[in-house]
Structures are given as C-alpha cells and as structure tokens.
Amino acid sequence: MVPAFDSPYPRILSVGDAALTIELGNSIDLAINRRVFMLEQALQTTPAKGVIDLVPTYRSLLVLFDPGIVDFQTLSQHIHNHLRDLPDAQGQQSREVIIPVHYGGEDGPDLAFVAELNHLTPREVILMHCGQLYPVYMMGFTPGFPYLGGPEERIAAPRLASPRTLVKAGSVGIAGQQTGIYPIDSPGGWRIIGRTDFVLFDPEADQPFALSPGDLVRFVPLHEDHHDD
Numbered sequence: 001m002v003p004a005f006d007s008p009y010p011r012i013l014s015v016g017d018a019a020l021t022i023e024l025g026n027s028i029d030l031a032i033n034r035r036v037f038m039l040e041q042a043l044q045t046t047p048a049k050g051v052i053d054l055v056p057t058y059r060s061l062l063v064l065f066d067p068g069i070v071d072f073q074t075l076s077q078h079i080h081n082h083l084r085d086l087p088d089a090q091g092q093q094s095r096e097v098i099i100p101v102h103y104g105g106e107d108g109p110d111l112a113f114v115a116e117l118n119h120l121t122p123r124e125v126i127l128m129h130c131g132q133l134y135p136v137y138m139m140g141f142t143p144g145f146p147y148l149g150g151p152e153e154r155i156a157a158p159r160l161a162s163p164r165t166l167v168k169a170g171s172v173g174i175a176g177q178q179t180g181i182y183p184i185d186s187p188g189g190w191r192i193i194g195r196t197d198f199v200l201f202d203p204e205a206d207q208p209f210a211l212s213p214g215d216l217v218r219f220v221p222l223h224e225d226h227h228d229d
Helices: 032-044 072-085 111-117 120-129
Strands: 011-012 020-023 051-056 058-064 098-105 133-137 146-148 166-167 171-175 177-179 187-188 189-195 216-221
Touching: 011 072, 020 072, 032 051, 032 058, 032 072, 032 133, 058 072, 098 120, 111 120, 111 189, 120 189
Parallel strands: 098 216
Antiparallel strands: 011 020, 020 058, 051 058, 098 189, 133 146, 133 216, 146 177, 166 187, 171 177, 171 189
C-alpha cells in the first residue's frame, strides 16, 4: 500500500490499466514544474521494470507501463520512494537564453490586434513582452515547441477562431496568457506578434532542441523592428 501524504499533493492516480499519473500540484507554478522534471530525471536514472515511457506536463508526470511486468501498487511504491528524496526545487539553477525578435509587420501580423484589444500601443506590447523572463514549462505539440510562462496579463489575447494553415518557423505568438515560439513551419492558432531567426529545432544536431524545460527565455527586440507607436 502506498503511504499517505500530509497534503493532497503529490498524489498518484491510476489512468487505465497501463498508465498512472503523479500530480505534484494544481496550478502552473515554476517550483511545481521543476519538481515534475526532477522526478522524470530520477525515474530515468533509476528506472522501474516495466516502465515504457514518461510524459511530463506543467504539473504532473504520466507514466506508461506494461501491466504484465509491473502492477500499479508496486510501481506507485517505487515512485513514492523517489518523491521522498527529491531535492528542493527552489535551489535549482536555470540557464538563461536570449532570443532576438522582429516584432510587427509581416513577421508579426497580430501585433496591432493584441495592442488594440488591450488598449495599448504596439510599442507598449513589445516592451511588456520583452520585460520579463519566461520559464520553459514543457515542450509541446511540434518538435521543440516551448510552452513558456505567461506574459503580463495586460497583453493576453485569445487564439484565432480559425487557425492559420501555415505559421512560419520562428514565429512568436500569444495564446491566452501563454507565449510560445513555433520551431517549424506548421498550422497554428496563436496570435503572432513577431518572428525570430533563432533555431529551436535542428534534427541533424547532436542536441536537436535548443531549449529545455527549466530554461529561462528573454526576448529582445531587434533595432530594425517595424511597428507603429
């Protein structure tokens, strides 16, 4: 039997016959997210028999396993032992990555919309977007797509009602209170406010992904940006 925790989190839940999830919190929080990836690393370093894959998210870790090799209770106990030994996430160091961005014009067709929606000028949107560090919470729906911590609430914007069939690689977008960068040409519904030449995904490189969960991203506007005040 898995020992009880003093608080609701972390908790280990069954997800069908061949998966379980470990919830480490109920919000998008940097400390929680770092613990998710520390747990993933611990389970990769000391794997349990029968584990097939690990899928981290903002606040939880999905574990896929072969029920013919390991059962839910045995695997839960293995995970619980790792949870007790996780270090304090507050002391973890992060790598800062600077990403230069062309804002507005053809590179940022939705910049004016985001500005008008929030009763701001395009320049104010740019300054706010560049005015903070964004933690990389997880990698997303295409190879190398970083889900970043949210920008200021004052520049939040809804997704497009109909996604574009093509968003160019390097496009920087806002969706709700999230920001992200498209690593490859793909469809997408985020509001595009700029574009970078920074390469996020190179399948030929030794390390294909330029960013990793736990990194901190800082956007920097390029001097030749074209936007209205």
